[in-house]
Amino acid sequence: MRQQKSRLIGYARVSTDEQATEAQEMELRSVGCDVIVQEHGSGASRARPTLARLMRDISVGDTLVVVRLDRLARSVSHLLEVIEDLAAKGAHFRSLRDPIDTSTPQGMFSLQVLGAVAQLERALISERTKAGIQAAKARGKKPGNPxxxxxxxxxxxxxxxxxxxxxxxxxxxxxxxxxxxxxxxxxxxxxxxxxxxxxxxxxxxxxxxxxxxxxxxxxxxxxxxxxxRKSPPRLPEDRLMTLVVGIHSSNPDLTLREIASQLERLHERTPRGGTKWAPSSVKNLLDRARRSGLLAA
Incomplete structure (x- = not known):
């Protein structure tokens, strides 16, 4: 089977609906981005549906590209979280105007420097917060928002x-x-x-x-x-069948015996009301699910 070609996926973000992403898109296309997604949202918020869908669908070998780091992340710690999620999926990250390209040794070094900066940033914020609370107490002020x-x-x-x-x-x-x-x-x-x-x-x-x-x-x-949507009412055996399918679909590598052990830990009773599950009972339910179209054959 032919391997899927790795892609350069551009991410362009602006803060409000009145602003346009054309300038970012032109720069992203100039470096070969064949897919560009657009987001309208504040840089101070991580609630970005478009970015969330992109992170969910990105494939091994793909590279997420932005014009500047501030188009993607609101802080160094947020940037590192996104890059860690990409790395877990076998994907890379590149910023055109910053020395960050996780597919190169130099880019990874820059990323390590950013990680050290983020750690220092958290320590300084914590130190300033503690100092501010102590100073407020010394002046007789109560902590918190009045x-x-x-x-x-x-x-x-x-x-x-x-x-x-x-x-x-x-x-x-x-x-x-x-x-x-x-x-x-x-x-x-x-x-x-x-x-x-x-x-x-x-x-x-x-x-x-x-x-x-x-x-x-x-x-x-x-x-x-x-x-x-509300779950449809099911007969006890139908419910067991869909439960076994759910466990199998969550981890297709599980053996019949491992699924049986999970059902016992869930305190599920067998179709005949027993407490001990045999691999054959699990197989019967999976076979029935395949015949009914609930599970691919």
Missing amino acids: GIRERRPEALAKMTAAQKAAYGERIQATASQWLPTVRRMRPDHTWDDIARVLKQRGLDWTPERLRRAVRWMVSEGMADAALL
Whole structure:
């Protein structure tokens, strides 16, 4: 089979809908970017649906290209997170106006320097914060925002907005770990089933927290609204079949015995009501799923 050609994928971002990305696009095309995606959003926010989709779909060997670092990241630490995610997928990063190209030794050296700068930046911020709190206490001032202590509406509104932004950043940062499983299992499975499968993989989700996270992804255009549809009622054996399919799809390398062990840890009873699962019972359910079209043959 012929190997897919690696691509240069340009990312152009401007802060408002009134601004245009043409200048960035021209520069990206000049270096050979055959795909260019556009984003309109503040540099202070990590909630960028277009970038999230790009990071999800980028392939091994591809290179994400920007004109300047500030088009991609709001801080050094954010930049390093994005580059780490790219590296995990076997992709590279390049900035045209900065000495960053992770496909070259020189670019990796520059990246290491940035990492050291980010570490220093965090240490300095922490030191300044502690010094500021101590100075305020010495002057007899209470720590924290006085507007929040006094329940001022404008201060509370700002706090709520900041909390929502922070929540969105946390969800996006971990989505690659749990969202693929949700996509494979919803809406055929209940949120309880999916949360239990994720827990077996070391991800601690409650059904309600998982539903809320998916609802946020849908509201931001990063996930299909069909994921939120109500699960259809199923007979006990139908539910077991789709559960086994979900476990198998989450990790196709699992053996029948390993799937059986997972079902036992989930305290799922066999079709006959037993507590001990045999590999043959798992195979029967998978074969039935293939016959019904639920699983590819």
